[in-house]
Amino acid sequence: MPRLHVNIDHVATLRQARRSQEPDPVTAAAICELAGADGITVHLREDRRHIQDRDVHILRKTVKTLLNLEMALTPEILEIALDVSPDQVCIVPEKRQELTTEGGLDVAGHSASLDDAIPRFKGAGIEVSLFVDPMPEPIELAAQLGADFVEIHTGSYANAPTGRARSAELDRLKTSAHYAESLGLRVNAGHGLDYRNILPVVQIPQVEELNIGYSILCRSIYVGLDQAVREMQDRILAAAPPEAEESPAVAQKKKGSRA
Ligand code: PXP
Numbered sequence: 001m002p003r004l005h006v007n008i009d010h011v012a013t014l015r016q017a018r019r020s021q022e023p024d025p026v027t028a029a030a031i032c033e034l035a036g037a038d039g040i041t042v043h044l045r046e047d048r049r050h051i052q053d054r055d056v057h058i059l060r061k062t063v064k065t066l067l068n069l070e071m072a073l074t075p076e077i078l079e080i081a082l083d084v085s086p087d088q089v090c091i092v093p094e095k096r097q098e099l100t101t102e103g104g105l106d107v108a109g110h111s112a113s114l115d116d117a118i119p120r121f122k123g124a125g126i127e128v129s130l131f132v133d134p135m136p137e138p139i140e141l142a143a144q145l146g147a148d149f150v151e152i153h154t155g156s157y158a159n160a161p162t163g164r165a166r167s168a169e170l171d172r173l174k175t176s177a178h179y180a181e182s183l184g185l186r187v188n189a190g191h192g193l194d195y196r197n198i199l200p201v202v203q204i205p206q207v208e209e210l211n212i213g214y215s216i217l218c219r220s221i222y223v224g225l226d227q228a229v230r231e232m233q234d235r236i237l238a239a240a241p242p243e244a245e246e247s248p249a250v251a252q253k254k255k256g257s258r259a
Contacts, residue, residue, distance in 0.1 A: 001240035002202055003038035004233055005068055007190075007213025012042075012050035025051065026058050028225060035229035039066035039087075041211050043101075046074060046094060053080065060084050068211070070101075070131075073113050082124055089121055090129040090151050090188075090211070100214075101191065104133030104153045107141040114145050122146070129188055134169075134176035143183035150180050151188040151211065154201060158192025170200050177206035195219070195235055202239040210236070 011028040015021065029040045040063050042051045059067055069086040071077045072094035081089055091114070092101050107114065107130060114130070121128045129149035132138040134156070142150050157173055160166035177187045189201055190211030201207060212232060219228040 002189075002207045002236060003209045004036070004229075004236055005039035005041045005066070005190075005209050005211045006032040006037045006216055006229060006232075007041040007043070007070075007211055008032065008217070009041075009043050009050045009213055010217040012052065012055060016050055016052075025055050026062055029059055029063055031225045032229050033063070033065050035226040036233045037065060037229055039063075039068055039209065041068040041070060041090075041213070043070035043092070044077060044080065046072060046077065056080070056084050056086075060086065068129075068209075073110060073117055078117055078120075081126070082120065085124060085126060088127040088129060088149075090131055090149075091117075092131040101131065103155075104135075104138060105131050107132065107138040107145070111141060111145065114147075118146050122148075131190075132176075134172040136176070136179055139176060139180045139185065140183065143180070143185050147185065149186045149188050149208075150176075151190055151209075152176050152180070152207075153191050154189050154193055155191040157201070158194070158197055166197075173201065174204055177204050181206045195232065198232070198235050199239040202236050203241055205241065 008025045008028045011023050011025040015023055032040060042056060044051050044056050067086040068088040068090060069081055070090045070092050071081055073091050091105055093103060093105050118128050127148045129151050130142045130147045131151045131153060132142060133153050139150055152173055154173060157166060157169035160169045180187050186208055187206040188209040189207050193201060193210060193212045194215035216228045216232055
C-alpha cells in the first residue's frame, strides 16, 4: 500500500496571508502524523511565499515519520537542504509566476547540476527524488544520474477534461511507473490528487509514496485536519491492492527500506 505524505505548504500560505504566526505548519505536521500520515512534505520556494526557513529547521527536529523537502536546485536552497538534512529531497522546477509546480523537471537541462548535487545528497544520507512528467526521457536520465526515486507528475491525469483523456493519462502513469521500476528506480506520485481521483493511482503497483497537499488542506477547512488525513488514509487503504499483487521488485525494496 502506498505511504501517504501530506504536503503542508498551504498551512503556511494561510499564515503568510497575514504575515502572522498562525496557523503554524509545525503544529499541522504533528496533527497529520497523529492522524496517520507516513511523512510530511514541504516546499521551500526561492520566493518564500509559504514555507519559511524557520519551518524547515523546526520540522527537522519535530517530524517523527519522514521529512521530504521539495526544492528547486539553486545554490542557496541546495546549501539549506544539506544543512537541514531531510530524509528525502524532491527536486522540482520552479517559476516565480506559477501558482503551483506546473510541470516536471527538465532533467536534461539540469543534468550538470544534478550530476553534482545527487552524490552530495546521497553522501549525506538523503534520498533523492526527481519530479518528472510521465515520459520515458526524464525517467531514463533520472536513472542514469543515480536518483533513488522519481515522483511521477499526476497533474495531467488529475486535470484531464474527459473520462477518455483521464484514462489515457492513467495509462501514461502506469507505463512510466513500470519503466522506472525496470531501470531500478523507486516510484512516487503526486500533484492534483484528491479523494475521488486517488483510487486508480493507489492501484499502480510500483507507487510507494503519494504526496498530497491541496485536497487534504481544503477538506480540513470543513472537517478538521485530523479527520481530513484519516479520510485520505481510509481511501488509500480501501483502494490498495492486496500485498500479493504488489510488484515483487517493490516488495523487495520495501523490505530493505526504512521501516
Ligand atoms: N508533488 C510535488 C512535486 C508538488 O510540487 C506538489 C505541489 O506542491 C505536490 C506533490 C502536491 O500537489 P497537491 O497540492 O496538488 O496535492
